[in-house]
Amino acid sequence: MSARRIFVRPARFSAIAPYIWMLLFFLVPFGFVAKISLSQTAIAQPPYTPVFDLGAGGATLKEAFATLSLDNFRLLVSDNLYVFSYLRSLVVALTATAILLLIGYPIAYGMARLPKPWQAVVMMLVIVPFWTSFLIRIYAWINILQHDGLLNQILLALHLVSQPVVWLSTDTAMYLGIVYSYLPFMILPLYATLAKMEPALEEAASDLGASPLHVFWLVTFPLSLPGVGAGVLLCFIPIVGEFVIPDLLAGSNSLMIGQTLWLEFFTNKDWPVASATAVVLLVLLLAPLLLYERMQRRQLEAR
Amino acid sequence: MARHKISSFNASSLALGFAFLYLPIVILVIYSFNASRLVTVWGGWSLHWYREFFNDSAMIEAAWMSLRVAVTSASIATLLGTFAAVALTRGENFFGRTLFSGMLYAPLVMPEVITGLSLLLLFVALNAERGFWTVTVAHVTLTMCFVCVVVQSRLTSLDKSLEEAAMDLGCDPMRAFIAVTLPLIAPAIAAGWMLAFTLSLDDLVIASFTTGPGSATLPIRIYSEVRLGVKPEINAICTLVIGLIAAVIVVASLASKLSSTQGESAAPA
Numbered sequence: 413m414s415a416r417r418i419f420v421r422p423a424r425f426s427a428i429a430p431y432i433w434m435l436l437f438f439l440v441p442f443g444f445v446a447k448i449s450l451s452q453t454a455i456a457q458p459p460y461t462p463v464f465d466l467g468a469g470g471a472t473l474k475e476a477f478a479t480l481s482l483d484n485f486r487l488l489v490s491d492n493l494y495v496f497s498y499l500r501s502l503v504v505a506l507t508a509t510a511i512l513l514l515i516g517y518p519i520a521y522g523m524a525r526l527p528k529p530w531q532a533v534v535m536m537l538v539i540v541p542f543w544t545s546f547l548i549r550i551y552a553w554i555n556i557l558q559h560d561g562l563l564n565q566i567l568l569a570l571h572l573v574s575q576p577v578v579w580l581s582t583d584t585a586m587y588l589g590i591v592y593s594y595l596p597f598m599i600l601p602l603y604a605t606l607a608k609m610e611p612a613l614e615e616a617a618s619d620l621g622a623s624p625l626h627v628f629w630l631v632t633f634p635l636s637l638p639g640v641g642a643g644v645l646l647c648f649i650p651i652v653g654e655f656v657i658p659d660l661l662a663g664s665n666s667l668m669i670g671q672t673l674w675l676e677f678f679t680n681k682d683w684p685v686a687s688a689t690a691v692v693l694l695v696l697l698l699a700p701l702l703l704y705e706r707m708q709r710r711q712l713e714a715r
Numbered sequence: 716m717a718r719h720k721i722s723s724f725n726a727s728s729l730a731l732g733f734a735f736l737y738l739p740i741v742i743l744v745i746y747s748f749n750a751s752r753l754v755t756v757w758g759g760w761s762l763h764w765y766r767e768f769f770n771d772s773a774m775i776e777a778a779w780m781s782l783r784v785a786v787t788s789a790s791i792a793t794l795l796g797t798f799a800a801v802a803l804t805r806g807e808n809f810f811g812r813t814l815f816s817g818m819l820y821a822p823l824v825m826p827e828v829i830t831g832l833s834l835l836l837l838f839v840a841l842n843a844e845r846g847f848w849t850v851t852v853a854h855v856t857l858t859m860c861f862v863c864v865v866v867q868s869r870l871t872s873l874d875k876s877l878e879e880a881a882m883d884l885g886c887d888p889m890r891a892f893i894a895v896t897l898p899l900i901a902p903a904i905a906a907g908w909m910l911a912f913t914l915s916l917d918d919l920v921i922a923s924f925t926t927g928p929g930s931a932t933l934p935i936r937i938y939s940e941v942r943l944g945v946k947p948e949i950n951a952i953c954t955l956v957i958g959l960i961a962a963v964i965v966v967a968s969l970a971s972k973l974s975s976t977q978g979e980s981a982a983p984a
Contacts, residue, residue: 423888424809427802430795430859431811434818437856441833444840519732522725534729541736543910543960545917547934548953551941552739555746558945562742595736646824653826655920660941670828677832677924687836690829701821708820712867713803 442694449484449687484688494672494689498696501669504658505651508590512647513640515591516598520639521632523599524606531607538603542596550589550660557585557661586662590651598643605639606632642711645704649697669693744957747950764951774936774952781916781933784847788854789911795855796862796911797904801892803863804870822860830857831924838925845927853925854915861914862907869903870896913960 488494523534541549556562557579564576579585613635617627633640655670662668667675669689677686747765751758768774799819802809809815822830834853835845843849873896881891919934926932931939933956940949 423801423805423892424807425802426798427806427809427815430799430802430819430863431815433795433856433859434815437834437837437852438818438822438830441837444836445829445833448836515732518724518728522729522732525722525725526729537733538736540964541740543913543964544740544957545913545934545953545960547917547919547937547941548743548956549739551937551945551949551953552743554941554945555743555950556739592735592739595732599732649824650826653828655826655828656938670826673828673832683836686832690832693826694829697826701824704824705817705820708823708864709816712864712871713816 445687445690448684449691450481451684452481452483484684485692487685488688488692493667494669497667497669497672498692500666501652501654502696504586504590504668505648505654508587508594508651509644509648511587511591512594512598513644516595516602516643517640519595520599520602520606523603524609525611535600535603538596538599546593547656549593550657553585553589553592554580554660557588580661581663583662586658589657589661590654593657594647594651597646601642601646602636602639605636605642609635638707641703642707645700645707649700649704652697653693740957743950744954747947747954749947749950752947764947765955767948768951768955771948774933774948777931777933777936778952780847780930784851784854784922784932785912785915788851788858788915789908791851792855792859792911793862793904793908796859796907797866797900799859799863800866800870804867819860819863822857823864827857827918827920828924831921834921835924845925846930849925849927850922850930850932853921854911854918857918857921858911858914861910862904865907865910866900866903869900873899909963912963916956916960 519538523531523538526534554561558564559576559578559580561579563579564573567573567577568575609632613631614627617631618624622630653670654668655674658668659671659674673686673689673693676682676689748760748762749756749758750761750763799815803812803816803819806812831853834849834856838845838849877895877899878888878891881895882888886894917934918932919938922932923935923938926935933952937949937952940946
């Protein structure tokens with residue numbers, strides 16, 4: 413007991429450095445985003461008028477508050493471009509997450525039912541593509557999907573189509589890219605819960621007369637819900653803000669919110685509007701983010 | 716009978732799943748050795764596009780910048796992430812613990828456009844010169860969270876009584892940690908470094924926001940080339956990156972195997 417109490421102290425001190433780092437480089441920057449989302453666009457470097465100058469003292473602070481503006485947020489609500497890209501992001505994320513769950517579940521289930529020594533190998537096989545670059549994997553698909561790419565060559569050779577199909581710059585390509593990139597994120601948490609599940613439970617249900625479908629729906633699926641929740645959040649949240657995949661694979665006539673933010677920032681150089689976009693995106697994602705954090709905490713800090 | 720049926724369903728879903736995961740990468744690698752200028756026409760095996768890459772000084776410069784950022788940021792992130800994991804698993808309750816763990820878990824799923832934009836605004840406010848260090852700091856912030864989670868899950872699964880035994884035998888907590896715990900979590904720390912390294916090497920969005928003019932990373936250069944269309948040279952670069960990452964995985968897993976056997980032999984002593 414006493415040894416344990418002594419041990420606690422230095423362990424606690426090891427929080428200091430990462431704590432300061434995360435406060436400074438994760439939390440504080442959100443303050444700047446909030447601040448700049450309330451300022452006016454200016455043609456300058458950096459391209460916004462400062463909202464308040466902390467060194468300036470009380471009198472100017474009051475003055476500065478008067479110049480705070482909600483214009484950027486008003487723009488976001490009134491301009492269809494922004495409303496549509498928020499909606500599109502949510503629709504794409506929901507659809508893609510549903511597809512991921514449908515594809516990922518059988519794979520995770522198959523993995524969990526393999527003989528134990530194989531499971532480690534297969535697990536490694538799922539993780540390895542996750543280590544290879546995101547961008548490279550999207551690029552690999554561009555190779556395959558382009559006008560005279562491999563897919564069209566195969567389809568033409570098999571006489572399934574008479575002329576090359578347009579794959580790139582379509583929603584199909586985008587969904588393919590998203591599912592491809594995020595599949596390991598869906599499989600791993602599902603596999604973790606399914607592997608822990610006692611196979612005897614399924615056997616008991618089927619011995620008692622349940623059809624395979626019933627066994628799945630009444631026993632397996634409910635027991636795997638924690639994994640389903642983790643996989644869904646792990647995919648849904650980042651997909652909502654995804655930039656690279658829709659930018660490279662989808663058409664340019666409707667944008668996801670990550671692309672809109674990118675466009676405002678890099679092309680239009682409108683930092684205040686980009687910041688306001690980020691604030692709204694963050695607010696939209698707050699509920700799933702908090703849910704995800706609670707789950708992480710429960711899983712990693714279970715004692 | 717029924718069991719046999721299920722397992723063939725399982726086998727085919729696994730086979731299809733892995734074909735889906737690996738085929739595009741395999742195709743990319745094969746086409747990087749294509750002699751033809753046309754990406755889609757097979758012109759025989761050749762290293763032409765690799766030579767092209769090694770003569771492309773802008774691309775080489777970007778690759779060098781990315782490697783430096785990845786090694787530096789992965790090392791700092793591993794240090795900080797391990798500290799954070801130790802504090803979260805062994806520090807019991809300390810002031811602001813919920814905020815601390817919240818800040819560490821959020822970046823794992825936070826859309827990169829938000830993280831990138833917010834860090835850039837911070838750097839602009841601090842008047843920091845944008846380039847190597849701003850990208851490195853940004854990558855440390857993202858990747859230390861991954862290191863923390865990897866090390867944390869290893870620490871949680873460790874038997875605490877090993878440390879307590881060492882302390883009962885007269886080790887002070889620091890020594891007990893270094894002699895007993897550290898060797899046991901070394902594989903997780905190595906895995907954390909690897910993950911941080913590859914995430915940094917891979918990152919496009921955060922680097923685009925936080926870098927300055929004239930210091931593009933490899934993904935930024937690849938991205939701008941890809942936007943113009945498929946080029947065989949990019950296939951060669953991608954293959955080199957995949958090869959590098961594969962090498963890192965192999966070396967790190969060998970190293971972690973070595974250190975974990977050392978740890979086991981050191982533990983009873």
